Amino acid sequence: MKVFTTLTTLVSLLSVLAAPAHVVLSDGDLDERAITITVAAPAGTIVGVRSPTTDDFNGIPFASPPVGNLRLRPPQRLTTTFNNFDATSPAPACPQFLADRDSLDLPAPIVAALADSPFFQKALKISEDCLNLNVVRPKGTKAGDNLPVLFWIYGGGFEFGWNSMYYAAPLVTNSVLKGKPYVFVAVNYRLAAWGWMPGKEVLADGASNLGLRDQRMALEWVADNIAAFGGDPSKVTIWGESAGSVSVFSQMAAYGGNILYKGKPLFRGGIMDSGSIIPADPVDCAKGQAVYDAVVAKAGCTGPDSLSCLRQLPLDQFTEAANSVPSIMSWNSVALSYLPRPDNDFMPESTHKLLQKGKYAAVPMIIGDQEDEGTLFSMFQKNVTGSTAGIVKYLKDLYFTRATEQALTEFVETYPDSPFEGSPFRTGPLELYKGFKRLAAILGDAVFTITRRIFLTIAKSLNPTVPAWSYISSYGYGTPILGTFHASDVLQVFFGLLPNKAAIDIQSYYSNFVYNLDPNDYSGGTGDLSRVVDYWPQWETGTKKLIQFYRFFFSPLVDDFRTDSEKVLLANVENFLF
Numbered sequence: 001m002k003v004f005t006t007l008t009t010l011v012s013l014l015s016v017l018a019a020p021a022h023v024v025l026s027d028g029d030l031d032e033r034a035i036t037i038t039v040a041a042p043a044g045t046i047v048g049v050r051s052p053t054t055d056d057f058n059g060i061p062f063a064s065p066p067v068g069n070l071r072l073r074p075p076q077r078l079t080t081t082f083n084n085f086d087a088t089s090p091a092p093a094c095p096q097f098l099a100d101r102d103s104l105d106l107p108a109p110i111v112a113a114l115a116d117s118p119f120f121q122k123a124l125k126i127s128e129d130c131l132n133l134n135v136v137r138p139k140g141t142k143a144g145d146n147l148p149v150l151f152w153i154y155g156g157g158f159e160f161g162w163n164s165m166y167y168a169a170p171l172v173t174n175s176v177l178k179g180k181p182y183v184f185v186a187v188n189y190r191l192a193a194w195g196w197m198p199g200k201e202v203l204a205d206g207a208s209n210l211g212l213r214d215q216r217m218a219l220e221w222v223a224d225n226i227a228a229f230g231g232d233p234s235k236v237t238i239w240g241e242s243a244g245s246v247s248v249f250s251q252m253a254a255y256g257g258n259i260l261y262k263g264k265p266l267f268r269g270g271i272m273d274s275g276s277i278i279p280a281d282p283v284d285c286a287k288g289q290a291v292y293d294a295v296v297a298k299a300g301c302t303g304p305d306s307l308s309c310l311r312q313l314p315l316d317q318f319t320e321a322a323n324s325v326p327s328i329m330s331w332n333s334v335a336l337s338y339l340p341r342p343d344n345d346f347m348p349e350s351t352h353k354l355l356q357k358g359k360y361a362a363v364p365m366i367i368g369d370q371e372d373e374g375t376l377f378s379m380f381q382k383n384v385t386g387s388t389a390g391i392v393k394y395l396k397d398l399y400f401t402r403a404t405e406q407a408l409t410e411f412v413e414t415y416p417d418s419p420f421e422g423s424p425f426r427t428g429p430l431e432l433y434k435g436f437k438r439l440a441a442i443l444g445d446a447v448f449t450i451t452r453r454i455f456l457t458i459a460k461s462l463n464p465t466v467p468a469w470s471y472i473s474s475y476g477y478g479t480p481i482l483g484t485f486h487a488s489d490v491l492q493v494f495f496g497l498l499p500n501k502a503a504i505d506i507q508s509y510y511s512n513f514v515y516n517l518d519p520n521d522y523s524g525g526t527g528d529l530s531r532v533v534d535y536w537p538q539w540e541t542g543t544k545k546l547i548q549f550y551r552f553f554f555s556p557l558v559d560d561f562r563t564d565s566e567k568v569l570l571a572n573v574e575n576f577l578f
Contacts (some may be wrong), residue, residue: 001539004066004410008111009494013466016356016496021469022178023346025086025197035049035050036048036049036050037049037050037089037261038084039057039143039228039229040228041225041228041229041512042081042224042225042228043060043078043081043082043084043224043225044080044081044082044083044084044085045084045085046060046084046085046087047084047085047086047087047088048087048088049087049088049089050139051139051169052167053137053138053139053172053173053176053454054136054137054138054139054168054172054173055137055140055141055176055265055481056087056088056134056135056136056169057087057133057134057135057136057229058088058089058090058091058132058134058164059086059087059089059090059091059092059132059133059164060082060085060087060091060132060133060134060135061076061078061131061132061309062078062131062132062133062187062217062218062221063075063076063078063131063214063217063218064077064078064079064131065129065131066126066128066129066131066190066194066210067128067129068311071128071194071310071311071312071318072194072197072202072205072207072210072307072310072311072313073205073207073210073311074206074207074213075131075210075213075214075217083507087135089337090124090125090164091125091130091134091188091255091294092124092126092127092129092130092132092165093124093125093126093127093130093133093162093163093164093165093188093509093534094126094127094128094131094162094188094189094190094191094195095127095128095130095158095191095192095194095196095315095319095322096124096126096159096160096161096162096191096192097159097191097192097193097322097338098159098160098327098329098332099323100327108315109285109480114453116212124162127135127215127383128188128194128315129268130162130188131188131189131190131217131218132163132165132188132532133185133186133187133188133212133218133221133222134163134164134168134170134184134185134186134365135184135185135226136168136172136183136184136185136186136228137172137183137184137229137230137231138172138173138175138181138183139177141181141183141229141230142230143227143228143229143230144186144230144233145188145230145233145346146180146227146230146232146235147181147182147183147230147231147232148183148231148232148235148236148237148240148514148515149182149183149184149185149222149226149231149233149235149236149237149514150182150183150184150185150236150237150510150514151185151186151187151218151222151236151237151238151239151267152166152168152184152185152186152187152239152240152244153187153189153215153238153240153244153245153247153248154166154186154240154241154243154244155241155242155243155244155245155274155275155487156191156242156243157242157243157328157334157336157340157491158191158192158195158196158211158243158336158339158340159191159192159327159328159336159338160191160192161191161243161244162185162188163187164186166186166426166494167547168184168186170251170413170495170496170508171184171494171496172184173200173510174496174507174511175507175514178508178511179525179527180511180512180514180515180524180525181525182231182511182514183226183229183230183231185218185222185226185231187214187215187218188214189211189212189214189215189218190210190211190214191211191338191476192322192323192337192338193295193318193321193322193323193338194210194322194340195209195210195211195214195338195368196209196210196211196323196338196341197210197281197292197295197338198285198287198288198289198291198292198338198341199283199284199288199289199290199291199292199293200283200284200285200292201291201292201306201307202283202307203282203283203284203343203344205307206345207307208283208335208341208343208345208346208347209250209283209340209341209343209345209346209347211247211340212247212250212251212254212340212346212347213346215251215264216251216254216346217519219236219251219261219266219267220261220266222236222535223236223261223262223264223266233264234264234265234268235268235514236266236267236268237267237268237269237270237271237513237514237517238251238267238269238270238271239270239271239273239510240271240272240273240275240512241273241274241275241487241489241490241494242273242274242275242486242487243275244273244275245272245273245274245275245276246275246276246278246340246351247278247340247365248270248271248272248275249270249272249275249277249351249355249360249455250340250347250351250359251266251267251270252270252360252362253354253355253359253360253361253365254346254347255345255346255348256348256354256359256360257354257358257359257360257361257362258361259361265361265498266442267361267363268363268364268517269364269368269513269514269517270363270364270365270366271366271367271510272298272365272366272367272368273295273367273368273369273489273514274369274370274373274486274487274489275448276351276367276451276452276455277350277351277355277451277454277455277576278287278339278350278351278352278447279338279339279340279350279351279352279354279573279574279576279578280339280341280342280350280351280577280578281337281342281350281577281578282298282341282342282343282344283341283342283343285341286389287400287401288341289323291337291338294324294325295310295321295322295324295325296309296310296321298321298324299313299317299318299320299321301313301321318493325337326402328377329380330380331380331381331383331398331435332398333380333381333398333443334376334377334443334447335398335578336578339578349544349575352573355455355459356361356458357460358462358463362459362462362463362466362467364466364467364468364471364513364517364565365466365467365468365509366468366469366470366471366513366519367452367455367456367468367469367470367508367515368452368470368471368472368473368546369444369448369452369471369472369473370448370472370473370476370484370485370487370488370489371423371424371425371472371473371474371476371477371483371484371548372423372424372425372440372444372476372482372483372485372486373423373443373444373445373448373449373485373486374423374439374440374441374443374444374445374446374447374448374469374486375424375440375444375481375482375485375486376482376485376486376487377440377443377447377484377486378432378436378439378440378443379432379436380564381394381439382433384435384439385434385435385440386417386433386434386435386438387411387417388409388413388417388434390435391412391435391438391442392405392408392412393440394439395408395412395442397410397576399446399576399577400575400576400577401573402575402577403572403576404575407568407571407572407576410568411442411446411565411568411569411572412442414562414564414565414568415438415441415442415565416438417435417438418438419431419436421437421438421439421441422436422437422438422439422440422441423437423440423444423483424437424440424477424479424480424481424482424483424484425441425483426477427478427483430480430481431481432481436481444486444570445562445565446569446576448486449472450562450565450566450569451569453544453559453566454566454569454570454573456468456539456559457541459540460539460540461542464540464541467517467518468538468539469519469536469537469539469546469547470539470546470547470559471536471545471546471547471548472546472548472549472557473489473492473502473547473548473549474549474550475498475500475502475550475551477550477551485506490504493507493510495507498551500551500552501550501551501552501553502549502550502551502552502553502554505533505534506549507555508533509533509536520535520536533545534554537556539559543558544558544559544560545557545558545559546559
């Protein structure tokens with residue numbers, strides 16, 4: 001889930017200050033960096049801005065504004081066309097859920113205050129009218145160039161994030177330098193209560209999993225319009241991190257694996273960074289209903305038509321109610337209030353069941369994790385104490401309410417009660433509080449790392465000829481407390497803040513994959529400038545080979561660590577539900 005916590009949330013807030021500005025001048029100005037360019041697409045004429053190396057089109061609407069009576073409803077397709085739509089500057093972000101507004105536990109009050117500040121709200125242009133996407137293409141690309149397309153789905157724990165945070169010009173520029181230019185698309189989708197409200201009322205109204213439905217409509221917009229920008233709608237790869245990564249497989253499994261639009265697939269490959277399946281109870285389960293009831297009570301909407309009442313609230317009142325439940329930056333951690341849940345429609349069953357039944361689009365994929373996924377999510381649980389009984393109670397109360405204490409005890413006991421064995425892995429005894437490293441190892445494995453291996457084992461058994469590549473990132477090895485923490489790959493790979501081997505070579509792998517569905521394939525580009533990188537073997541059921549990415553070298557690794565934990569998870573998957 002792009003499940004940021006304290007560190008990554010603060011990075012996100014600071015990124016608003018660091019976001020590149022777009023100053024638009026006339027075509028006659030000598031500063032080519034600010035020349036506007038117009039694309040005539042089926043959606044209408046769209047005016048973007050030329051940067052030194054890319055053509056940028058920002059905030060293009062792909063659906064009607066989900067405001068007023070369209071709040072908490074599926075996205076509605078636009079019925080009018082654009083007339084010189086201004087796409088020269090970043091567009092509004094969707095309403096955010098950065099912290100529980102009712103929580104007094106640090107850092108929630110600080111983060112909530114920052115998020116509520118006029119500066120933050122103005123900088124992000126927070127608005128419910130936020131269903132837009134960004135298109136970034138290599139400078140001078142034109143219709144007919146038919147470049148492959150990389151479709152980015154940001155993360156944020158299904159609670160926060162925005163597309164303009166991910167300024168893609170450097171990424172696209174690097175793809176040109178590697179001889180594998182592509183068109184980049186980044187989608188905004190609804191978050192938290194706006195995108196993932198649970199409850200029987202929501203299910204009955206057909207208003208479930210709205211964030212996933214937003215992503216799907218954006219993919220359909222790409223299919224209809226990306227050719228006008230020089231992209232090839234038959235060569236789309238979807239890429240996501242954390243919640244975005246979970247969304248990638250959710251799109252693969254949507255409608256039981258139906259990814260056709262107008263008779264053609266919406267995408268042909270997937271890249272999943274930190275996230276795959278989330279075994280989850282239905283939209284109207286007890287946990288989901290408790291969230292809905294809490295929001296309704298806070299909003300003062302108790303009554304026979306609570307959903308209509310929520311739709312009619314002013315945005316500030318709805319936001320206060322929606323953000324009053326536990327956030328990811330809390331004791332609850334990744335026991336999320338808002339997440340994708342089965343709804344007998346877009347998501348017919350839990351994604352783990354759709355995977356087991358082969359009801360998903362089996363496309364070539366890259367999937368991996370950070371070595372220390374759980375460290376960020378274990379920073380608020382010092383009262384758990386790290387004892388077996390304490391962790392079992394924590395998991396039973398918040399995560400796996402159906403599971404027996406015996407099964408949870410068996411699972412927890414596969415992790416030694418020693419800081420030398422916990423996460424950050426392969427480090428000494430230093431930890432944030434007693435039991436921190438044990439809990440970090442458990443949460444990281446249960447949500448990300450061991451779940452990834454289970455996902456691959458099932459997928460490859462069902463579709464052995466569909467290629468898959470896997471990795472573990474360890475480029476933060478040795479970082480105290482955090483290690484190679486969740487979302488550190490965004491800083492390393494997407495933004496390339498550290499121009500080391502990991503940043504450079506992983507971008508090469510991804511460019512190759514976008515072009516040829518093979519990270520090792522260097523053919524088919526526009527030149528011979530692709531960087532030669534280490535050979536990346538496919539992940540196969542028999543060998544389970546993956547690559548471990550360090551900062552300055554890569555190392556092969558067999559994906560067979562912590563198998564005792566894997567066996568317990570797999571044996572109890574029907575009761576270990578979120």
